[in-house]
Amino acid sequence: MKIGFFDSGIGGLTVLSEALKRLPNHEYLYYADTDHAPYGPKPKEEVREYVFKAIEFLVNEGAQIIVIACNTATSIAVSELRQKYSIPIIGMEPAVKPAIESVENSTKRVLVTATPLTLKEEKLKQLIQRLDKHHQTDLLPLPDLVSFAESYEFSDEAILPYLKQCLQSFDISEYGAVVLGCTHFPLFAHHFEKIFSSEVRLIDGSSGTVSHLEKLILAQKVEPCFNASLTFYRSSKKLESSQEIEPFTKILKQLKAI
Structure with a gap:
């Protein structure tokens, strides 16, 4: 086929x-x-x-x-x-369902990362509204990760400061799962692992x-x-x-x- x-x-x-x-x-x-x-x-x-x-x-x-x-x-x-x-x-679509299921019986939250356009779309909003009964979800656009990937830039020196800057207003200890809601983002999984606890699940679709x-x-x-x-x-x-x-x-x- x-x-x-x-x-x-x-x-x-x-x-x-x-x-x-x-x-x-x-x-x-x-x-x-x-x-x-x-x-x-x-x-x-x-x-x-x-x-x-x-x-x-x-x-x-x-x-x-x-x-x-x-x-x-x-x-x-x-x-x-x-x-x-x-x-x-x-x-x-961003893997919101398995992420929410993974924190269902805890006080942990889910962080959905994606491109700005994905996060703005009604399709994602409706998905979260349908699944997130306890309002455990937060959204974070990470547009520059796509640009980094397309430039084949995967160095810690470039990526880690960018992620830390984008996450500075979040308490990362609150999260039990992070949704990598853009297909470029799993290419940076090891960078996320360096920022979040080893107990945090990184989930993609x-x-x-x-x-x-x-x-x-x-x-x-x-x-x-x-x-x-x-x-x-x-x-x-x-x-x-x-x-x-x-x-x-x-x-x-x-x-x-x-």
């Missing part, structure tokens, strides 16, 4: 890595819209246009299922995309998203593909040379997916 993955940049590789580990025998197309990243600070209508263009591209490339491995893109466009296309389109993908594939009774492949695109341009592809494969190796 040909499966399309889409993100504004390299963040979706955190979801793709989970798919490659659990569902290796497929043809994967990975589209990174790096010409327009980051999405988080941009106007909603502008981002919607980029998302529709990317999904149309993947459909034209033969994708039979598409995973929108981007919380921001999902929040503003997934409903309309499902109306437009007949193929399954899987979206992502990759596993649940890939479980959904797996169920769809099983439902369609797809035969294993013996020509498994992985093709990368940067904003509609297919990457051919090893030099172009290397930044993507480097991240996947770090995530132990290849």
Whole structure:
């Protein structure tokens, strides 16, 4: 089966890595819209246009299922995309449910981190309102983490001061779970671990998203593909040379997916 993955940049590789580990025998197309990243600070209508263009591209490339491995893109466009296309389109949302469940029987709180656009969307507000019965959730936009990731900047010297500055108005001892609500954010998990107690759970939506993908594939009774492949695109341009592809494969190796 040909499966399309889409993100504004390299963040979706955190979801793709989970798919490659659990569902290796497929043809994967990975589209990174790096010409327009980051999405988080941009106007909603502008981002919607980029998302529709990317999904149309993947459909034209033969994708039979598409995973929108981007919380921001999902929040503003997934409903309309499902109306437009007949193929399954899987979206992502910050993993609020497992985070709230993890603190249910305690006085601890949940910190939901994401891009500004994701946090503003009604979709997330309704999700939290439905699940957070005891008002244990706080929100924190971390837009610069996307920019850091797209610049391949993962040094402690750059990331830790930024996180500490953003968290300075929070009492981090209050939290039992932190939601990494942007697919770029798991790339900084070890930085969060250096700030929060080891008892704090870092939760992202990759596993649940890939479980959904797996169920769809099983439902369609797809035969294993013996020509498994992985093709990368940067904003509609297919990457051919090893030099172009290397930044993507480097991240996947770090995530132990290849």
